[in-house]
Amino acid sequence: MTSVDAVTEDPLLVRGRIQPSAEFLTHRRLADRLARVLLAAAAAVSVLVTTGIVYVLISESAGFFAHVPLKEFLTDTEWTPVFENARYGMLPLLAGTVTIAGIALLIAVPAGLALAVYLSEYAHVTVRETIKPLLELIEGVPTVVYGYFALLFVTPLLQRIIPGLPGFNMLSPGVVMGIAILPYTASLSEDAMRAVPKALREGGYALGFSRFRVATRVVIPAALSGISAAFVLGMSRAVGETMVVAIAAGQNANFTFNPLEGAATITAYIVQISMGDLPYGSIAYQSVFAVGLVLFIMTFLFNVAGFYLRRRFREVY
């Protein structure tokens, strides 16, 4: 380690003496205290960010809720804030969000789990170590690129299979998003499975279990809280995903759960309004923060649940 020299090279430290000078010690103490304060301040920034998010969402949507009753917001089935006769029921946006996220999870959860079983129980170490970075590449692709892919590659492909499928639909972005978050759910599940102690597996093998039986009867039950965390965090990510849906699912709020129709999601609506030129302070403008608040609450609940589920599997073993 070359850095050992660095201590002795400090100009304040008198060379050749065991006892460092008093001046050096004072400086050192000051530096230590200053560092402690600055580092703590940096850690506190993350709390400031959360506070800022909550403050902005609540204060900006307060104006919206002063104008639109909460009951209408939560129960009306029309969302037309930019129309002459504006209606502010967010159910259509919620339906679009839930449908697309549902399709994505229908792909990402079972496939992620199977992939995780494969990687943690079957694949050779070298295979696993090669594959994991490659999977990270899938996650690293910008979502706007996935949006392009969904709209101009997957949708035309699906239109050949399903005649009459509109150009904007929820199926195509759902499928693409499912593949995009697959590495995420797979790596979370795999982490949970790898945390299961080897002794438990060996117990299974000693009873003559096949790998498959060990995976399904021993590893998965033992890693269940971590796997549920993967599910919950995948849900959080799917709900908040923006560009794929903004590009490929269309921008019309449409109260339907039919994946063959197009429908705007919460995130797509925010993008749509941001791209337009609505004046700051108008109701439609504030509606962006109101639906943003709903989105934040949803993902917050998923994230906190995911955090505690993950922490549980870490603590057990």
Next chain:
Amino acid sequence: MKAVGEESASQELQRVVGAGRRADWVMASIGLAILIVAMGTLISVFADLIHSGWPRLTDPDFYTNFPSRRASDAGILSAWVGTSLVMLVTIVIVIPLGVAGGVYLEEYAPHNWISDFIEVNVSNLAGVPSIIYGLLALGLFVYTFGMGQTVLVAGLVLALLTLPVIIVATREAIRSIPQELREAAFALGADKWQTVRLYILPAARPGILTGAIVGLARAIGETAPVITIGALTFIAFLPPAPLQSDFPYLNFEWLNAPFTVMPIQMFNWVSRPQAEFQVNAAAAGVVLMIMTLAMNGLAIYVRFRLRGRVQ
């Protein structure tokens, strides 16, 4: 059971083992099939972009032209300059902040409810959808602070977005450093800050670097938060250059300039109905993917090269 009596024990065993083998084979094939589909998707995304965007990718004007109403004249000059400047701001803000926060949480933070709260908070921030960060920047920076839709605000919002990634990467890198290294430093008479500065940070550098590169690669491709703050899509000029020939040589005007970035430029072209613009979108997508893939590749290389230096 009647069968047990009739069937010999070895036959029974063979049947069970055979069933187990088949299940294993099926499971492994499913895993491999999923892997192939996933990697196949990645490859077809890239291949489709290259195939569709080829005419523009091979046109040198594409890289040096501003956006234009005519698809064949439009280029990505303002977009890639914008992306570079925004990322510069992001890096300058997020690396020191994230590393410092991570060091505090891992090395200094006492085990109490405050640290616990910060930890849950960081974990939640990592999962907050990027578009919410956009709303934060819109409400706070753009309107409350009146900073406008500038390079600085975009860099700031991407920095906040990347912050949890850097914090988590720093913490994980520090956690993997053996306790003996700290003890050795203390035994030599180093105090806490010296230990952190001279031993912990150098040892954690590969891990931090890897995490930072991956986080920044994601920030390059982030579209939603930058759209939300109201970035323009049609920018036919460049921000003032950060370097100038006369004193004081550095120029910070560019921080307050309007801008566009690669993903927004691509989004703008995708959303147009004309097929010619979608060719541009594909070409921009290739450039964007090469940027992010190159950064991810670099991260893999750093991890591979530097792994095992400190054990």
